[in-house]
Amino acid sequence: MNLINHKTCPLCSNADISPLFKCKDWFATGEEFEIHKCSSCGFVFTQNFPDEKEIGKYYESPTYISHSNTKKGFVNKVYHMVRSIMLQRKRKLIESLTLLKNGKLLDYGAGTGFFAKAMQKAGWDITAIEKSEKARKLASEELGIDMLPEEALANIANNSLDVVTMWHVMEHIQDLDRAWSELYRILENTGIAIIAIPNCISYDAQKYKENWAAYDVPRHLWHFTPSTIMKWGEKHGFILERQYTMPFDGFYISMLSEKYKNASFAIIRGFWNGLKGWIAQCSKRNASSSIIYVFRKRL
Numbered sequence: 340m341n342l343i344n345h346k347t348c349p350l351c352s353n354a355d356i357s358p359l360f361k362c363k364d365w366f367a368t369g370e371e372f373e374i375h376k377c378s379s380c381g382f383v384f385t386q387n388f389p390d391e392k393e394i395g396k397y398y399e400s401p402t403y404i405s406h407s408n409t410k411k412g413f414v415n416k417v418y419h420m421v422r423s424i425m426l427q428r429k430r431k432l433i434e435s436l437t438l439l440k441n442g443k444l445l446d447y448g449a450g451t452g453f454f455a456k457a458m459q460k461a462g463w464d465i466t467a468i469e470k471s472e473k474a475r476k477l478a479s480e481e482l483g484i485d486m487l488p489e490e491a492l493a494n495i496a497n498n499s500l501d502v503v504t505m506w507h508v509m510e511h512i513q514d515l516d517r518a519w520s521e522l523y524r525i526l527e528n529t530g531i532a533i534i535a536i537p538n539c540i541s542y543d544a545q546k547y548k549e550n551w552a553a554y555d556v557p558r559h560l561w562h563f564t565p566s567t568i569m570k571w572g573e574k575h576g577f578i579l580e581r582q583y584t585m586p587f588d589g590f591y592i593s594m595l596s597e598k599y600k601n602a603s604f605a606i607i608r609g610f611w612n613g614l615k616g617w618i619a620q621c622s623k624r625n626a627s628s629s630i631i632y633v634f635r636k637r638l
């Protein structure tokens with residue numbers, strides 16, 4: 340298997356990187372991957388992850404809820420309700436940050452296309468890029484939305500977008516430097532990048548350590564904190580303008596982490612720890628399980 344090995348820190352190029360612990364791929368293969376940390380900038384990442392050609396099989400599991408559109412069962416009902424609340428919240432956030440009601444937006448890593456569709460319905464001019472052919476086909480059949488493959492990114496004109504959104508996508512991208520420089524190239528000078536990612540110093544991450552479900556190796560290649568994502572942005576000409584907590588993620592991740600630990604009463608324990616995390620992030624936003632970051636170009 341072709342593995343990507345980092346001899347130096349991908350963020351700051353410091354050579355002093357060392358292992359933190361091993362995490363298991365609970366989702367697909369049961370294989371273990373090491374998590375490493377840079378002693379200088381504090382960046383945390385998955386070491387020796389499979390390259391683009393090999394990573395596909397790690398995404399294959401029949402229970403992947405993000406790719407499911409069934410409304411059967413209680414859990415799915417809750418999932419659809421939360422998704423609908425989040426779609427509205429995301430649109431309102433974008434409209435308040437840009438003061439636009441119908442700007443140009445790229446949803447990079449559009450998944451099954453629900454966010455792109457909701458924004459299109461609200462009047463936005465949407466481009467949606469999604470790497471998975473399966474997801475693109477599903478979005479076209481179910482929602483009537485045309486999504487483009489990854490290669491389309493290079494064809495987007497310079498300074499042409501008001502907003503680029505990446506909802507839980509950045510942690511999956513192999514070539515981070517390229518992604519950030521493309522963001523800088525395609526955004527208008529007044530444009531914003533909205534990046535939602537798990538936070539590996541959150542309440543739940545500290546509670547569950549190597550069993551924290553959002554390490555999600557080897558699909559998650561990078562494990563950001565508010566400090567390291569800010570440094571990634573700065574490296575590529577951006578300034579971090581704002582950050583927002585994501586109130587529901589901690590519950591889901593805590594329940595999943597308990598399930599992985601094979602704990603008895605996993606749902607109840609997970610919900611309880613989710614609640615403690617939720618209380619923690621009310622007073623300390625860096626305790627939030629996932630965070631939405633807003634970046635602008637430094638001009």
Ligand SMILES: [Zn+2]
Pocket residue numbers: 348349350351352353377378379380381382
């Ligand atoms: Zn570093």
